[in-house]
Amino acid sequence: AQSVAQPEDQVNVAEGNPLTVKCTYSVSGNPYLFWYVQYPNRGLQFLLKYITGDNLVKGSYGFEAEFNKSQTSFHLKKPSALVSDSALYFCAVRDISGGYNKLIFGAGTRLAVHP
Amino acid sequence: DADVTQTPRNRITKTGKRIMLECSQTKGHDRMYWYRQDPGLGLRLIYYSFDVKDINKGEISDGYSVSRQAQAKFSLSLESAIPNQTALYFCATTGTSGTGELFFGEGSRLTVL
Numbered sequence: 001a002q003s004v005a006q007p008e009d010q011v012n013v014a015e016g017n018p019l020t021v022k023c024t025y026s027v028s029g030n031p032y033l034f035w036y037v038q039y040p041n042r043g044l045q046f047l048l049k050y051i052t053g054d055n056l057v058k059g060s061y062g063f064e065a066e067f068n069k070s071q072t073s074f075h076l077k078k079p080s081a082l083v084s085d086s087a088l089y090f091c092a093v094r095d096i097s098g099g100y101n102k103l104i105f106g107a108g109t110r111l112a113v114h115p
Numbered sequence: 116d117a118d119v120t121q122t123p124r125n126r127i128t129k130t131g132k133r134i135m136l137e138c139s140q141t142k143g144h145d146r147m148y149w150y151r152q153d154p155g156l157g158l159r160l161i162y163y164s165f166d167v168k169d170i171n172k173g174e175i176s177d178g179y180s181v182s183r184q185a186q187a188k189f190s191l192s193l194e195s196a197i198p199n200q201t202a203l204y205f206c207a208t209t210g211t212s213g214t215g216e217l218f219f220g221e222g223s224r225l226t227v228l
Binding site: 009034036042044045046049051090094098100102103104107108 | 119146148150155156157158159160163165171173205207209214215216217218219220221222
């Protein structure tokens with residue numbers, strides 16, 4: 001079965017410092033990987049995705065993610081964190097078992113950016 | 116206006132009551148999903164539908180039912196609510212083409228006392 005793991009419940013970083021939110025995956029076949037962000041009292045917003053091609057994927061709000069096939073990882077990164085980046089981040093993988101397209105989500109990582 | 120609209124946004128109810136959460140979308144997508152979010156568990160899939168006549172159970176469908184009234188509408192029902200169904204519920208959509216990216220509503224927070 002397809003799955004993703006987010007090993008950190010929370011990540012703390014100072015404003016202006018680089019941030020990394022980790023995600024590892026387990027899939028059969030080629031992975032389609034996604035990152036979403038959830039701000040308080042809001043739905044999930046799409047940040048970026050990896051389908052194929054360049055291992056470094058750029059997304060919204062200055063975020064990027066690096067796909068690493070040998071380590072089965074898809075870590076979310078940003079060179080300089082902002083306080084407004086504080087939110088809940090979800091990694092997801094596409095599951096097409098049974099011929100139906102679904103997303104399987106990780107448990108989420110709370111990012112706290114301190115002034 | 117939001118592309119994916121959920122009603123109600125917040126609801127408090129009592130054990131044993133019937134509850135319906137509604138979702139409508141203006142994106143013209145065929146595929147609609149209901150997820151449940153619990154702290155520390157992420158989002159878990161309850162039901163999904165790829166067209167009006169196609170309904171499928173997800174990971175945690177027990178205690179829930181759905182109705183796809185039209186391409187744009189997908190409702191989730193709890194026939195007899197119980198406290199452990201207290202959660203944040205999300206509706207999401209995606210198109211037939213594309214890579215599976217989901218578009219989410221703002222969520223419906225349900226509290227069962």
